Amino acid sequence: MKKKLSIPTITRLCMVFQQCDELQIMGILRVSSTQLGKAIGVPAHTIRKDINCLGEVGDTGSGYDVARLKAHLRRALGFDQIRRACIVGLGRLGSALMDYEKFGASGFSVVAGFDSSVNRIETMQTRMPVYPAYDMKEVIQREAIELALLAVPAPVAQATADVLVASGIRGIVNFCPVVINVPETQVQVRNINVINEMRVLSSLMTLGE
């Protein structure tokens, strides 16, 4: 029974996908909603509802076949093709991301880095091509890059995002602690705001729940 996927559902299904990967590596063939729920920290009902959105996948009475579940998720979430990505802003965070080797195993291929400071680029020892900011549009189009990890200083975040949009990028993970404005029909955005998460955490700590 196919249904439209809500964002919380998508988020959880992505985690289920990850779990399937790990289960497969461990050689486990079948898994129940209870086990999945435990692994990703949500009740079993929720998992079942979520998985149901993809149509019937489980064998009633005996859980899910890991390989089959993973295949369904791959198609439903669009993980068939690997996505070409770039990192914009090579300060501490940007270069940490550049060194993060897990991208490859996750269906992403980070093929370029950009920074406005030529010095920084020159002193950077890396196997990934790095370009000055003014080449952004050209490189993104030439390399068919679909998504960007935006890790520039907050004051230039919007301007940089504008260039990304003009370059035809389709998705942005925004690490800057400001809201960026993009045409929502063309470009998807996810925000990761470390300071805000810390503040929320701090509030939860004082509120005691």
Add this chain to the structure above:
Amino acid sequence: MKKKLSIPTITRLCMVFQQCDELQIMGILRVSSTQLGKAIGVPAHTIRKDINCLGEVGDTGSGYDVARLKAHLRRALGFDQIRRACIVGLGRLGSALMDYEKFGASGFSVVAGFDSSVNRIETMQTRMPVYPAYDMKEVIQREAIELALLAVPAPVAQATADVLVASGIRGIVNFCPVVINVPETQVQVRNINVINEMRVLSSLMTLGE
């Protein structure tokens, strides 16, 4: 009219708090819900509802006094005292976080770093004290550290979290792509999962909305 704060509400209020800071720096004294909403990317209704949870704060008809609003938020969210934090795991991400100077201006004081690799610690040039992992409990208690940024490799995340809990930590920002289990009544957790965010983004891109 005081009400209990939901997590989405807290998240937005933290962003409003941040906005107040910036407005103050710019010397702006008053702000409307419309302006705030635009700045943090949510409709004005929502902002008003959120702010209302703190009791009456705005002057009917003429928006909010920035200083007063900020003061209310500070008290309601518990930003009076600065929180002592530590960074656990000094790989690329951990050390990037260590260099992130914005913490100070945000009410946090990062007073220690921990890593299991002694080599890494020795070759690290930094003004922040860095300790081997086996000193974690002792240092956390001695330094009265309340929260931790957990950036260790995924396989040791749970074990490390257990030590943090045993050390009496009160909050964890978990950067590892696994769910960590902690006694929820004592310790608050917020997860930041970069790979999962990228996957969600990718799904949204294929689903075209």
Add this chain to the structure above:
DNA sequence: GCGTGTGAACTGGTTCACAGCG
């Protein structure tokens, strides 16, 4: 008229309960 405060309506996601199958 603009902007806040707030109760009422609504929407949609989560939780429950149970039928059905291995």
Add this chain to the structure above:
DNA sequence: CGCTGTGAACCAGTTCACACGC
């Protein structure tokens, strides 16, 4: 008997609409 699939019940957060004050 355990586990999935699913319709129904529930609940929470969001959105709306309007009264009141500047």
